[in-house]
Amino acid sequence: MKALLSTAPGGPDTLQLTDLPSPVAGPGELLVRVHAAAINYPDVLIIEDKYQMRPPRPFAPGGEIAGEVIGLGEGVTGWGIGDRLIAVPGFGGLVEEMAIPAASAFRLPESRSFAQGAALLLTYATSIHALWDRGQLKAGETLLVLGAAGGVGLAAVELGKARGARVIAAVSSEEKAEAARKSGADEAIVYPRGPFDKEASKALADQFKAAVGPKGADVIYDPVGGDYCEPALRAIAWEGRYLVVGFPAGIPRLPLNLTLLKSCNVCGVFWGAFAARDPAANQAHVEELFALWDAGKISPVVSATYPLAEAGKAIAAMAARQVIGKLVVEI
Known part of the structure; x- marks a missing residue:
């Protein structure tokens, strides 16, 4: 073979x-x-x-x-x-x-x-575990998805909409923004390419804040990492949940004072370990994914x-x- x-x-x-x-x-x-x-x-x-x-x-x-x-x-x-x-x-x-x-x-x-x-499986099962279990996403909440045109990003957009959330997609090009909108994002923003100096980091934080609104993002889904992490965290809501999914832009250094000021949670998402430790829960998620697929809510x-x-x-x-x-x- x-x-x-x-x-x-x-x-x-x-x-x-x-x-x-x-x-x-x-x-x-x-x-x-x-x-x-x-x-x-x-x-x-x-x-x-x-x-x-x-x-x-x-x-x-x-x-x-x-x-x-x-x-x-x-x-x-x-x-x-x-x-x-x-x-x-x-x-x-x-x-x-x-x-x-x-x-x-x-x-x-x-x-x-x-x-x-x-x-x-890999993208949608990761995203449903992240949003349902780790992020506790609820209908009516605001979800900010970084890297929203990639595999896990588009999955998170679709699942967020299926959950009844307002979904803000953050991407690096207008082509990717259009893909996120086609998958159901309520709004898509195009951010610049990192790395960022202090001024550029603040500008990106302001861009995130303007997109999610004055209350902030209840859940932030981050499969990107790097210099995008801190600006996104600055746009989180009180008692929001920041989901750590991946690091293609590098492993960030997070200023923990921000978590205190927002009383927020930073949650790691390791789907592979979750599936191995709790196969019954993972099986239930996969069954739900097929039901959502049949219903036309994900694709x-x-x-x-x-x-x-x-x-x-x-x-x-x-x-x-x-x-x-x-x-x-x-x-």
Whole structure:
């Protein structure tokens, strides 16, 4: 089978398309023919050894897949050959075939394409856990979403609207602002590219404050980090909730006096650990996501697809923060 492997730390140009023996499903596992694998920001980090998980090399990036069952390991029940599924293995998805734990798989309805299915779990499951569990978002509240045109950002916009919140999308270009509006954002603002000096940081804080209104943002969803964090926090409401989701712009240093002045909470969002620690709660979230999808309240945006041999280009685009919605490798 074909596999795109990381054999040494480095950028997408270091990935090698290789032939490997087909895997075998072990006890409790499904052997999956991978039809699509979504690209996410962790794929940028994991091949550079900058992610919290460092698999032994050689390994394939690709943490999110959709495919069909072609083999059953010992003890597996409830699945059959030909069943369609989606899963988040964390890495290993840029291959033609892979074995995954049966317990980690979710059924993909016939009405959804493999590309759509591959684009659902990581972004929407992260966002629903962030907004429902960590942010306690309520109808009528104001939600500020940074990086609102990326995969998790658009998911947060749609889920915020599904919850009945007023959603302000913050993005880095007018093209991205239009994408956020199409996904339901009540308002979209375009912020400048960092890094920011003190004056520029204050100007960005003023821009956020003007957009969210005098009360401030009840929930701030931040998958960006870096110099955007402090200006956004200055626009938070009294007893607001700041959701820490990711750091493509760098890990910020947060002045804790702001949290005291606003009596606000800063909440970490680690969906992978949540799903592992509380699989029943995660299962309930995934079921709710499919119900919202069926109701037309969410819909994964796949902005581009790539063949397996060109998956490195998708990772490079993600690294350059050029992506609207999700990129999917079709295998």
